[in-house]
Amino acid sequence: xxxxxxxxxxxxxxxxxxxxxxxxxxxxxxxxxxxxxxxxxxxxxxxxxxxxxxxxxxxxxxxxxxxxxxxxxxxxxxxxxxxxxxxxxxxxxxxxxxxxxxxxxxxxxxxxxxxxxxxxxxxxxxxxxxxxxxxxxxxxxxxxxxxxxxxxxxxxxxxxxxxxxxxxxxxxxxxxx
Amino acid sequence: xxxxxxxxxxxxxxxxxxxxxxxxxxxxxxxxxxxxxxxxxxxxxxxxxxxxxxxxxxxxxxxxxxxxxxxxxxxxxxxxxxxxxxxxxxxxxxxxxxxxxxxxxxxxxxxxxxxxxxxxxxxxxxxxxxxxxxxxxxxxxxxxxxxxxxxxxxxxxxxxxxxxxxxxxxxxxxxxx
DNA sequence: TCACTCATGTAATTGGTTACATGATTAG
DNA sequence: CTAATCATGTAACCAATTACATGAGTGA
Numbered sequence: 001x002x003x004x005x006x007x008x009x010x011x012x013x014x015x016x017x018x019x020x021x022x023x024x025x026x027x028x029x030x031x032x033x034x035x036x037x038x039x040x041x042x043x044x045x046x047x048x049x050x051x052x053x054x055x056x057x058x059x060x061x062x063x064x065x066x067x068x069x070x071x072x073x074x075x076x077x078x079x080x081x082x083x084x085x086x087x088x089x090x091x092x093x094x095x096x097x098x099x100x101x102x103x104x105x106x107x108x109x110x111x112x113x114x115x116x117x118x119x120x121x122x123x124x125x126x127x128x129x130x131x132x133x134x135x136x137x138x139x140x141x142x143x144x145x146x147x148x149x150x151x152x153x154x155x156x157x158x159x160x161x162x163x164x165x166x167x168x169x170x171x172x173x174x175x176x177x
Numbered sequence: 178x179x180x181x182x183x184x185x186x187x188x189x190x191x192x193x194x195x196x197x198x199x200x201x202x203x204x205x206x207x208x209x210x211x212x213x214x215x216x217x218x219x220x221x222x223x224x225x226x227x228x229x230x231x232x233x234x235x236x237x238x239x240x241x242x243x244x245x246x247x248x249x250x251x252x253x254x255x256x257x258x259x260x261x262x263x264x265x266x267x268x269x270x271x272x273x274x275x276x277x278x279x280x281x282x283x284x285x286x287x288x289x290x291x292x293x294x295x296x297x298x299x300x301x302x303x304x305x306x307x308x309x310x311x312x313x314x315x316x317x318x319x320x321x322x323x324x325x326x327x328x329x330x331x332x333x334x335x336x337x338x339x340x341x342x343x344x345x346x347x348x349x350x351x352x353x354x
Numbered sequence: 355t356c357a358c359t360c361a362t363g364t365a366a367t368t369g370g371t372t373a374c375a376t377g378a379t380t381a382g
Numbered sequence: 383c384t385a386a387t388c389a390t391g392t393a394a395c396c397a398a399t400t401a402c403a404t405g406a407g408t409g410a
Contacts, residue, residue, distance in 0.1 A: 022367095
Protein backbone atom coordinates (compact mmCIF):
# COMPACT_ATOMS: atom_id res chain seq x y z
CA UNK A 1 0.00 0.00 0.00
CA UNK A 2 0.94 3.65 -0.27
CA UNK A 3 0.77 6.14 2.56
CA UNK A 4 -2.39 7.51 1.04
CA UNK A 5 -3.96 4.05 0.86
CA UNK A 6 -3.12 3.38 4.48
CA UNK A 7 -4.87 6.56 5.53
CA UNK A 8 -8.00 5.63 3.59
CA UNK A 9 -7.99 2.12 4.98
CA UNK A 10 -7.68 3.41 8.54
CA UNK A 11 -10.27 6.14 7.98
CA UNK A 12 -12.94 3.51 7.44
CA UNK A 13 -12.03 1.87 10.71
CA UNK A 14 -11.44 5.18 12.49
CA UNK A 15 -14.03 4.43 15.14
CA UNK A 16 -12.26 1.23 16.14
CA UNK A 17 -8.58 2.09 15.83
CA UNK A 18 -8.31 5.77 15.01
CA UNK A 19 -6.54 7.17 11.98
CA UNK A 20 -3.20 8.99 12.18
CA UNK A 21 -2.51 12.10 10.11
CA UNK A 22 -0.24 12.14 7.06
CA UNK A 23 2.31 13.94 9.19
CA UNK A 24 2.55 10.73 11.21
CA UNK A 25 2.14 8.18 8.40
CA UNK A 26 4.86 9.35 6.02
CA UNK A 27 7.64 9.66 8.61
CA UNK A 28 6.64 6.25 10.00
CA UNK A 29 6.93 4.74 6.54
CA UNK A 30 10.38 6.33 6.13
CA UNK A 31 11.48 4.82 9.44
CA UNK A 32 10.22 1.37 8.42
CA UNK A 33 12.14 1.73 5.17
CA UNK A 34 15.32 2.75 7.01
CA UNK A 35 15.02 -0.32 9.21
CA UNK A 36 14.39 -2.43 6.10
CA UNK A 37 11.06 -3.71 7.38
CA UNK A 38 9.45 -2.56 4.13
CA UNK A 39 10.59 -1.85 0.57
CA UNK A 40 9.34 0.81 -1.86
CA UNK A 41 8.46 0.81 -5.52
CA UNK A 42 7.52 4.05 -7.26
CA UNK A 43 4.56 3.68 -9.58
CA UNK A 44 4.44 6.44 -12.21
CA UNK A 45 1.20 6.03 -14.04
CA UNK A 46 1.22 9.44 -15.72
CA UNK A 47 -1.78 11.78 -15.62
CA UNK A 48 -1.66 10.88 -11.92
CA UNK A 49 0.87 11.85 -9.27
CA UNK A 50 3.46 9.15 -8.67
CA UNK A 51 2.59 6.66 -5.94
CA UNK A 52 5.05 4.98 -3.62
CA UNK A 53 3.94 1.44 -2.98
CA UNK A 54 5.36 -0.04 0.18
CA UNK A 55 5.70 -3.80 0.55
CA UNK A 56 6.60 -5.68 3.71
CA UNK A 57 9.95 -7.51 3.64
CA UNK A 58 10.74 -10.85 5.23
CA UNK A 59 12.37 -9.07 8.16
CA UNK A 60 9.22 -7.00 8.43
CA UNK A 61 7.00 -10.05 8.40
CA UNK A 62 8.81 -11.71 11.25
CA UNK A 63 8.78 -8.49 13.27
CA UNK A 64 5.05 -8.14 12.58
CA UNK A 65 4.31 -11.73 13.54
CA UNK A 66 6.29 -11.30 16.72
CA UNK A 67 4.17 -8.31 17.66
CA UNK A 68 0.98 -10.10 16.67
CA UNK A 69 1.67 -13.06 18.93
CA UNK A 70 2.61 -10.95 21.91
CA UNK A 71 -0.06 -11.52 24.53
CA UNK A 72 -2.35 -8.60 25.33
CA UNK A 73 -0.78 -7.11 28.44
CA UNK A 74 -3.04 -6.04 31.27
CA UNK A 75 -4.32 -2.57 30.56
CA UNK A 76 -3.84 -2.96 26.82
CA UNK A 77 -6.07 -0.75 24.71
CA UNK A 78 -9.01 -1.84 22.63
CA UNK A 79 -6.93 -0.57 19.75
CA UNK A 80 -4.25 -3.20 20.36
CA UNK A 81 -6.93 -5.87 20.19
CA UNK A 82 -8.65 -4.60 17.07
CA UNK A 83 -5.32 -4.17 15.28
CA UNK A 84 -4.68 -7.85 15.84
CA UNK A 85 -8.21 -8.61 14.67
CA UNK A 86 -7.47 -6.80 11.41
CA UNK A 87 -4.38 -8.93 10.88
CA UNK A 88 -6.16 -12.11 11.94
CA UNK A 89 -5.29 -13.90 8.71
CA UNK A 90 -1.69 -14.13 9.90
CA UNK A 91 -2.84 -15.93 13.04
CA UNK A 92 -3.28 -19.67 13.51
CA UNK A 93 -6.52 -21.09 14.84
CA UNK A 94 -5.00 -21.55 18.28
CA UNK A 95 -3.35 -18.15 18.34
CA UNK A 96 -6.69 -16.53 17.54
CA UNK A 97 -8.41 -18.48 20.31
CA UNK A 98 -5.67 -17.41 22.72
CA UNK A 99 -6.10 -13.78 21.67
CA UNK A 100 -9.84 -13.91 22.20
CA UNK A 101 -9.41 -15.47 25.63
CA UNK A 102 -6.93 -12.77 26.62
CA UNK A 103 -9.36 -10.11 25.55
CA UNK A 104 -12.18 -11.86 27.36
CA UNK A 105 -10.27 -11.76 30.60
CA UNK A 106 -9.58 -8.07 30.22
CA UNK A 107 -13.16 -7.14 29.42
CA UNK A 108 -14.43 -9.27 32.30
CA UNK A 109 -12.00 -7.45 34.55
CA UNK A 110 -13.30 -4.10 33.38
CA UNK A 111 -16.85 -5.32 33.92
CA UNK A 112 -15.97 -6.28 37.47
CA UNK A 113 -14.37 -2.87 38.09
CA UNK A 114 -17.35 -0.97 36.73
CA UNK A 115 -20.08 -3.09 38.30
CA UNK A 116 -19.77 -1.90 41.93
CA UNK A 117 -19.92 1.73 40.82
CA UNK A 118 -23.53 1.38 39.70
CA UNK A 119 -24.64 -0.18 42.97
CA UNK A 120 -22.94 2.24 45.33
CA UNK A 121 -24.95 3.71 48.22
CA UNK A 122 -27.09 6.52 46.87
CA UNK A 123 -26.42 10.04 48.03
CA UNK A 124 -22.69 9.67 47.48
CA UNK A 125 -20.89 12.25 45.40
CA UNK A 126 -19.89 9.29 43.24
CA UNK A 127 -23.44 9.06 41.91
CA UNK A 128 -22.11 11.09 39.00
CA UNK A 129 -20.40 7.99 37.67
CA UNK A 130 -23.67 6.11 37.53
CA UNK A 131 -24.68 6.70 33.93
CA UNK A 132 -21.14 6.36 32.62
CA UNK A 133 -20.65 3.08 34.46
CA UNK A 134 -23.97 1.74 33.23
CA UNK A 135 -22.89 2.61 29.70
CA UNK A 136 -19.58 0.83 30.22
CA UNK A 137 -21.31 -2.26 31.55
CA UNK A 138 -23.63 -2.40 28.55
CA UNK A 139 -20.70 -2.21 26.13
CA UNK A 140 -18.67 -4.72 28.12
CA UNK A 141 -21.53 -7.24 28.19
CA UNK A 142 -21.96 -6.95 24.45
CA UNK A 143 -18.29 -7.55 23.89
CA UNK A 144 -18.25 -10.55 26.21
CA UNK A 145 -21.19 -12.03 24.29
CA UNK A 146 -19.41 -11.47 20.98
CA UNK A 147 -16.19 -13.02 22.23
CA UNK A 148 -17.99 -16.03 23.72
CA UNK A 149 -19.93 -16.58 20.52
CA UNK A 150 -16.79 -16.54 18.41
CA UNK A 151 -14.91 -18.70 20.86
CA UNK A 152 -17.68 -21.26 20.73
CA UNK A 153 -17.76 -21.28 16.95
CA UNK A 154 -14.02 -21.69 16.95
CA UNK A 155 -14.02 -24.67 19.27
CA UNK A 156 -16.85 -26.36 17.40
CA UNK A 157 -15.87 -26.40 13.77
CA UNK A 158 -12.24 -26.05 12.63
CA UNK A 159 -12.81 -22.49 11.39
CA UNK A 160 -15.22 -22.98 8.47
CA UNK A 161 -14.72 -20.31 5.81
CA UNK A 162 -17.02 -17.37 6.42
CA UNK A 163 -18.72 -18.73 9.50
CA UNK A 164 -18.14 -15.49 11.37
CA UNK A 165 -21.17 -13.36 11.95
CA UNK A 166 -22.85 -12.08 15.06
CA UNK A 167 -26.32 -10.72 15.55
CA UNK A 168 -27.82 -9.56 12.25
CA UNK A 169 -29.79 -6.35 12.64
CA UNK A 170 -32.76 -5.39 10.55
CA UNK A 171 -31.76 -2.87 7.91
CA UNK A 172 -32.70 0.80 8.47
CA UNK A 173 -30.54 0.99 11.59
CA UNK A 174 -28.63 3.87 10.11
CA UNK A 175 -29.44 7.52 10.61
CA UNK A 176 -32.07 6.98 13.20
CA UNK A 177 -34.41 9.69 14.40
CA UNK B 178 -10.53 17.23 44.49
CA UNK B 179 -6.77 17.04 44.60
CA UNK B 180 -4.60 15.97 41.68
CA UNK B 181 -4.18 12.63 43.37
CA UNK B 182 -7.93 12.19 43.76
CA UNK B 183 -8.50 13.01 40.11
CA UNK B 184 -6.07 10.33 39.06
CA UNK B 185 -7.79 7.73 41.21
CA UNK B 186 -11.19 8.74 39.95
CA UNK B 187 -10.07 8.48 36.34
CA UNK B 188 -8.22 5.20 36.95
CA UNK B 189 -11.49 3.47 37.75
CA UNK B 190 -12.96 4.68 34.48
CA UNK B 191 -9.74 4.16 32.55
CA UNK B 192 -11.40 1.80 30.11
CA UNK B 193 -13.97 4.41 29.13
CA UNK B 194 -12.03 7.66 29.17
CA UNK B 195 -8.38 6.84 29.81
CA UNK B 196 -6.33 8.22 32.69
CA UNK B 197 -3.60 10.85 32.23
CA UNK B 198 -0.33 10.67 34.16
CA UNK B 199 0.56 12.98 37.05
CA UNK B 200 2.91 14.74 34.68
CA UNK B 201 -0.18 15.82 32.78
CA UNK B 202 -2.58 16.35 35.69
CA UNK B 203 -0.52 18.73 37.85
CA UNK B 204 0.49 21.14 35.07
CA UNK B 205 -3.14 21.13 33.88
CA UNK B 206 -4.30 22.06 37.38
CA UNK B 207 -1.72 24.89 37.50
CA UNK B 208 -3.00 26.21 34.20
CA UNK B 209 -6.60 26.13 35.42
CA UNK B 210 -5.50 28.02 38.53
CA UNK B 211 -3.66 30.62 36.44
CA UNK B 212 -6.81 31.17 34.37
CA UNK B 213 -8.83 31.35 37.60
CA UNK B 214 -11.13 28.54 36.59
CA UNK B 215 -10.34 26.81 39.88
CA UNK B 216 -9.11 27.85 43.34
CA UNK B 217 -6.84 25.98 45.75
CA UNK B 218 -6.93 25.33 49.44
CA UNK B 219 -4.04 23.52 51.12
CA UNK B 220 -5.16 20.96 53.64
CA UNK B 221 -2.45 20.13 56.17
CA UNK B 222 -3.72 17.26 58.21
CA UNK B 223 -0.40 16.34 59.78
CA UNK B 224 0.89 12.78 59.81
CA UNK B 225 -0.09 12.96 56.14
CA UNK B 226 1.50 14.94 53.30
CA UNK B 227 -0.35 18.17 52.61
CA UNK B 228 -3.12 17.96 50.02
CA UNK B 229 -4.10 20.71 47.61
CA UNK B 230 -7.81 20.68 47.17
CA UNK B 231 -8.97 22.35 43.98
CA UNK B 232 -12.47 23.79 43.72
CA UNK B 233 -14.14 25.06 40.61
CA UNK B 234 -14.86 28.81 40.53
CA UNK B 235 -17.89 30.50 39.02
CA UNK B 236 -15.87 31.38 35.93
CA UNK B 237 -14.86 27.73 35.77
CA UNK B 238 -18.43 26.55 36.07
CA UNK B 239 -19.63 28.66 33.19
CA UNK B 240 -16.70 27.52 31.05
CA UNK B 241 -17.45 23.91 31.94
CA UNK B 242 -21.14 24.26 31.19
CA UNK B 243 -20.33 25.88 27.90
CA UNK B 244 -18.17 22.90 26.96
CA UNK B 245 -20.79 20.45 28.22
CA UNK B 246 -23.51 21.91 26.05
CA UNK B 247 -21.39 22.02 22.93
CA UNK B 248 -22.91 19.54 20.49
CA UNK B 249 -20.88 16.44 19.73
CA UNK B 250 -19.15 17.35 16.49
CA UNK B 251 -18.99 14.73 13.76
CA UNK B 252 -16.06 12.46 14.39
CA UNK B 253 -16.06 13.21 18.12
CA UNK B 254 -14.52 10.51 20.25
CA UNK B 255 -16.31 8.13 22.56
CA UNK B 256 -14.30 9.85 25.27
CA UNK B 257 -16.01 13.17 24.59
CA UNK B 258 -19.36 11.46 25.02
CA UNK B 259 -18.48 9.57 28.19
CA UNK B 260 -16.95 12.68 29.76
CA UNK B 261 -20.29 14.41 29.31
CA UNK B 262 -22.03 11.35 30.74
CA UNK B 263 -19.88 11.65 33.86
CA UNK B 264 -20.95 15.26 34.28
CA UNK B 265 -24.59 14.50 33.45
CA UNK B 266 -25.84 16.02 36.71
CA UNK B 267 -25.03 19.46 35.30
CA UNK B 268 -27.28 18.79 32.33
CA UNK B 269 -31.00 19.49 32.04
CA UNK B 270 -33.40 16.78 30.98
CA UNK B 271 -33.59 18.18 27.46
CA UNK B 272 -29.84 18.71 27.16
CA UNK B 273 -29.28 15.08 28.09
CA UNK B 274 -31.81 13.92 25.53
CA UNK B 275 -30.11 16.07 22.91
CA UNK B 276 -26.72 14.61 23.82
CA UNK B 277 -28.02 11.06 23.53
CA UNK B 278 -29.57 11.79 20.16
CA UNK B 279 -26.31 13.28 18.90
CA UNK B 280 -24.43 10.20 20.01
CA UNK B 281 -27.07 7.98 18.46
CA UNK B 282 -26.60 9.61 15.09
CA UNK B 283 -22.86 9.15 15.28
CA UNK B 284 -23.02 5.50 16.26
CA UNK B 285 -25.60 4.83 13.55
CA UNK B 286 -23.25 6.49 11.08
CA UNK B 287 -20.41 4.27 12.18
CA UNK B 288 -22.66 1.25 11.91
CA UNK B 289 -23.53 2.22 8.37
CA UNK B 290 -19.86 2.66 7.49
CA UNK B 291 -18.87 -0.68 8.93
CA UNK B 292 -21.81 -2.70 7.63
CA UNK B 293 -20.82 -2.91 3.94
CA UNK B 294 -17.33 -4.12 4.89
CA UNK B 295 -18.69 -7.39 6.24
CA UNK B 296 -20.71 -8.12 3.13
CA UNK B 297 -18.03 -7.35 0.56
CA UNK B 298 -17.43 -9.84 -2.28
CA UNK B 299 -15.33 -12.67 -0.92
CA UNK B 300 -11.83 -13.15 -2.23
CA UNK B 301 -11.07 -9.47 -1.90
CA UNK B 302 -7.93 -8.42 -0.08
CA UNK B 303 -10.31 -6.50 2.16
CA UNK B 304 -11.51 -9.73 3.71
CA UNK B 305 -8.99 -8.99 6.42
CA UNK B 306 -11.34 -6.36 7.80
CA UNK B 307 -14.09 -8.90 8.22
CA UNK B 308 -13.63 -9.86 11.84
CA UNK B 309 -12.79 -6.34 12.95
CA UNK B 310 -15.88 -4.95 11.23
CA UNK B 311 -18.08 -7.63 12.72
CA UNK B 312 -16.71 -6.73 16.12
CA UNK B 313 -17.43 -3.07 15.49
CA UNK B 314 -20.97 -3.83 14.41
CA UNK B 315 -21.63 -5.85 17.56
CA UNK B 316 -20.41 -3.01 19.77
CA UNK B 317 -22.32 -0.41 17.78
CA UNK B 318 -25.58 -2.37 17.99
CA UNK B 319 -25.22 -2.71 21.73
CA UNK B 320 -24.63 1.00 22.10
CA UNK B 321 -27.61 1.86 19.91
CA UNK B 322 -29.78 -0.41 22.06
CA UNK B 323 -28.52 1.25 25.23
CA UNK B 324 -29.11 4.75 23.85
CA UNK B 325 -32.59 3.88 22.62
CA UNK B 326 -33.50 2.35 25.95
CA UNK B 327 -32.39 5.42 27.87
CA UNK B 328 -34.02 7.77 25.39
CA UNK B 329 -37.31 5.92 25.82
CA UNK B 330 -37.12 6.01 29.60
CA UNK B 331 -36.38 9.70 29.37
CA UNK B 332 -39.35 10.52 27.19
CA UNK B 333 -41.69 8.43 29.32
CA UNK B 334 -41.20 9.59 32.87
CA UNK B 335 -39.70 12.98 33.70
CA UNK B 336 -36.44 11.42 34.86
CA UNK B 337 -37.43 9.48 37.96
CA UNK B 338 -34.58 9.29 40.44
CA UNK B 339 -32.55 6.16 39.88
CA UNK B 340 -34.55 4.79 36.98
CA UNK B 341 -31.41 4.23 34.95
CA UNK B 342 -30.38 0.65 34.48
CA UNK B 343 -29.88 -1.53 31.46
CA UNK B 344 -29.59 -5.27 31.18
CA UNK B 345 -28.68 -6.90 34.46
CA UNK B 346 -26.23 -9.76 34.04
CA UNK B 347 -26.05 -12.80 36.20
CA UNK B 348 -23.19 -12.54 38.67
CA UNK B 349 -20.04 -14.56 37.99
CA UNK B 350 -19.38 -12.71 34.76
CA UNK B 351 -15.99 -11.72 36.00
CA UNK B 352 -12.81 -13.64 35.27
CA UNK B 353 -14.36 -16.08 32.88
CA UNK B 354 -12.65 -19.26 31.70
C1' DT C 355 -12.59 29.76 -12.35
C1' DC C 356 -12.93 27.58 -8.08
C1' DA C 357 -12.80 23.83 -5.31
C1' DC C 358 -11.80 19.22 -4.56
C1' DT C 359 -9.39 14.72 -4.88
C1' DC C 360 -5.04 12.60 -5.55
C1' DA C 361 -0.35 12.26 -3.62
C1' DT C 362 3.85 13.25 -1.10
C1' DG C 363 6.44 15.49 2.03
C1' DT C 364 8.60 18.87 5.97
C1' DA C 365 8.64 22.04 10.07
C1' DA C 366 6.68 24.18 14.13
C1' DT C 367 4.24 23.39 17.85
C1' DT C 368 1.60 20.90 21.14
C1' DG C 369 0.46 17.44 24.36
C1' DG C 370 1.63 13.79 26.53
C1' DT C 371 4.53 10.08 28.88
C1' DT C 372 8.57 8.68 31.39
C1' DA C 373 11.71 9.47 34.63
C1' DC C 374 13.26 11.80 38.30
C1' DA C 375 13.30 14.31 43.03
C1' DT C 376 11.28 14.74 47.62
C1' DG C 377 9.54 13.06 52.02
C1' DA C 378 6.53 11.15 55.54
C1' DT C 379 3.77 7.04 57.01
C1' DT C 380 2.26 2.37 57.26
C1' DA C 381 2.28 -2.65 56.59
C1' DG C 382 4.79 -7.03 55.95
C1' DC D 383 14.25 -3.04 56.88
C1' DT D 384 12.05 -2.83 52.93
C1' DA D 385 8.31 -1.95 50.08
C1' DA D 386 4.26 0.34 49.21
C1' DT D 387 0.90 4.15 49.61
C1' DC D 388 0.18 9.00 49.95
C1' DA D 389 1.22 13.41 47.74
C1' DT D 390 3.29 16.94 44.90
C1' DG D 391 6.02 18.62 41.49
C1' DT D 392 9.70 19.41 37.35
C1' DA D 393 12.43 18.37 33.16
C1' DA D 394 13.73 15.60 29.24
C1' DC D 395 11.94 13.48 25.72
C1' DC D 396 8.80 11.54 22.24
C1' DA D 397 4.94 11.20 19.29
C1' DA D 398 1.55 13.32 17.29
C1' DT D 399 -1.25 17.08 15.20
C1' DT D 400 -1.50 21.22 12.57
C1' DA D 401 -0.09 23.89 9.13
C1' DC D 402 2.33 24.54 5.28
C1' DA D 403 4.42 23.66 0.41
C1' DT D 404 3.98 21.46 -4.08
C1' DG D 405 1.56 20.11 -8.27
C1' DA D 406 -1.51 17.89 -11.64
C1' DG D 407 -6.18 16.38 -12.90
C1' DT D 408 -11.30 16.57 -12.49
C1' DG D 409 -15.94 18.23 -12.04
C1' DA D 410 -19.35 22.12 -11.05
